[in-house]
Amino acid sequence: MLRAMETPVGERHAIALIDHTTAIQAEAVHAWFDLLHALRGITMTIPERKVTAVIGPSGCGKSTFLRCLNRMHELVPGARVGGSVLMDGQDIYAPGVDPVQVRRRVGMVFQKPNPFPTMSINENVAAGLTLAGERNGKLLDEIVEQSLRAAALWDEVNARLHEPGTSLSGGQQQRLCIARALAVSPEVLLMDEPASALDPASTLRIEELARDLANAITIVIVTHNMQQAARVSDFTAFLLGGALVEYGPTNDLFTKPKERQTEDYITGRFG
């Protein structure tokens, strides 16, 4: 503990996470929207098969950071990324790396559930595989079932797989999107405010699901809701002004943060 207090922020993470295998290593990640410098050198280790929450006020760069982890940031016109993001020691920004493959390994769900509107429940889940050319109906059915089970949705929809995805409730649609992301067997699932459009019961189901999924894959969740971060995550990162202020075990961060800025933010005295 004492050691942790005396060491600079960057090294502290290494201490906190030393017992965990690394899923993603972000090294001095910068991001720009044209001239706007949105991320200013984020270095952090995201441990494997854990839930890592990223919190911070609006505009702090937390969603941008998330989108740098699967090369989605660069899809915005004028957007640029600097630094590196390592998975298995390989920089996902290295020349020759196919961003489509990166996004397959690192899936994402968004704030607003976005099932493909013209597709059935079944087609939605299978979409990633069918787009990749998979035609084996039996295999697809198996994967659809597995994915819906993993997303805790199977029991609710197995009798209506051919109905439109949009016929489901908001919470179910979000779990459908999670099932869709899981169908391509990602190693990491990025969740960008996945419950902010949902009612409290649906929110708790998503949180429970995130915890369950972390038995098999790595979860990174961006949330505005600090209680959610506290409930769901093993580690929490606090971003402010595009920089990482503090990163550590969730239990410590919410009971005894080390940085004044973190304290001010999580106690609601920010600004």
Place this chain on the structure above:
Amino acid sequence: MTRAAFEHDLQRLKIEVVRMGERAGEAIDRAVEALRARDVAAAEQVIAEDDAIDAMHLELEEWCMRLLATQQPMARDLRTIASVFAITIDLERMADHAEGISRATKRLGAEPLVKPLVDIPEMDIRIREMLRQALEAFRTQDARLAEQAAGIDDAVDQLRNQVLHELLELMVKDPQTIPRALELLIVARHLERAADHITNVCERVVYMVTGEMRELNV
């Protein structure tokens, strides 16, 4: 967002905790004074007033619950509220010891004391100072002062041992004194326990300020 209302509420909560602490301290002082003055009526009054301190405890507990439920406190705020929960229990118990002392005073009635009261009032003086420092540490969030206050517990323990040895000698010399000597022993024991509760308060203050949970004075 600055949470001015919550901040204000927390400040008021802290003021009430200090007030409760002062009440508990006064109860101890008055209990010891009633014993010294052999004033059974004053002792009875200390006993009667314990209910008010119990009520303060319940009120503060409810207040904490309300803040937890409505404000979802984090970090220092969370530590403050969790500490107030624990501190008010210790203060309430402290007041119970004042009641215990007063009951001994009542049982002694008008019977002569087996020895002049020297160490027991001395214990009370130490406890008063210890509590003053502990409450000041709580009020100003001063972990070092809390540690210093907890250090006084050793002196209280030492005085208690002194009382014990003296009374043992008396009881061995003259078994007739045993019932009366036992009452003083009980009083010394209550005072010693009261100081232990103040030590707990000091531990909570250190936790509030630093986030470190550790025993003081072990």
